Amino acid sequence: MENGYVSPEMYATRxxxxxxxxxxxxxxxxDPKVPFSICVVPKQATTxxxxxxxxxxxxxDExxxxxxPLSDWTPGGIVEIPAEAIDLxxxxxxxxxxxxxxxxx
Structure with a gap:
């Protein structure tokens, strides 16, 4: 198995x-335009x-x-986050x- 190979089964969830x-x-x-996930972590303690x-x-379409969810990966397949959508x-x-x-x- 070549270095860096990921099987289709593993690729689907990794x-x-x-x-x-x-x-x-x-x-x-x-780039390339691929779906991605985000993890949003609060800088201060929160409930x-x-x-x-x-x-x-x-x-x-828009x-x-x-x-x-905070402090976890979102299940959504995101392609764009508009400017200023999250307070960094x-x-x-x-x-x-x-x-x-x-x-x-």
């Missing part, structure tokens, strides 16, 4: 590329369990409010997807 969103002053999407985020899923002063936000990708410029 994250293979990731990063931290450090700037949301403009639209966030990946909240989710955050409503304006985002676009892979079969949506972005709209979507409930995102209050939350750390991480992205991950099943293929090699990076933030689109």
């Amino acid at each position: 994250l293979g590329s990731h990063g931290k969103i450090t700037d949301l002053s403009s639209l966030f999407k990946l 909240d369990i989710l955050l409503i985020v304006d985002l676009k899923l892979h079969q949506d 972005s709209s409010d979507f409930p995102v 002063l209050s939350y750390d936000v991480y992205w991950a997807c099943g293929t090699k990708a990076e933030r689109a410029v």
Whole structure:
């Protein structure tokens, strides 16, 4: 088996590329345009369990409010997060997807 090989069964449920969103002053999407998941982590202790985020899923025509669990990976297949959709002063936000990708410029 070659190094880096992931079987189709493993690929369907695994994250293979990731990063931290450090700037949301403009639209966030990946290159290539692949669906991704996010994990939103509060910077302060909270009893909240989710955050409503304006985002676009892979079969949506436009972005709209979507409930995102805090401190866990969202099950949604996100393709875009509009500018300023998440307050990065209050939350750390991480992205991950099943293929090699990076933030689109």
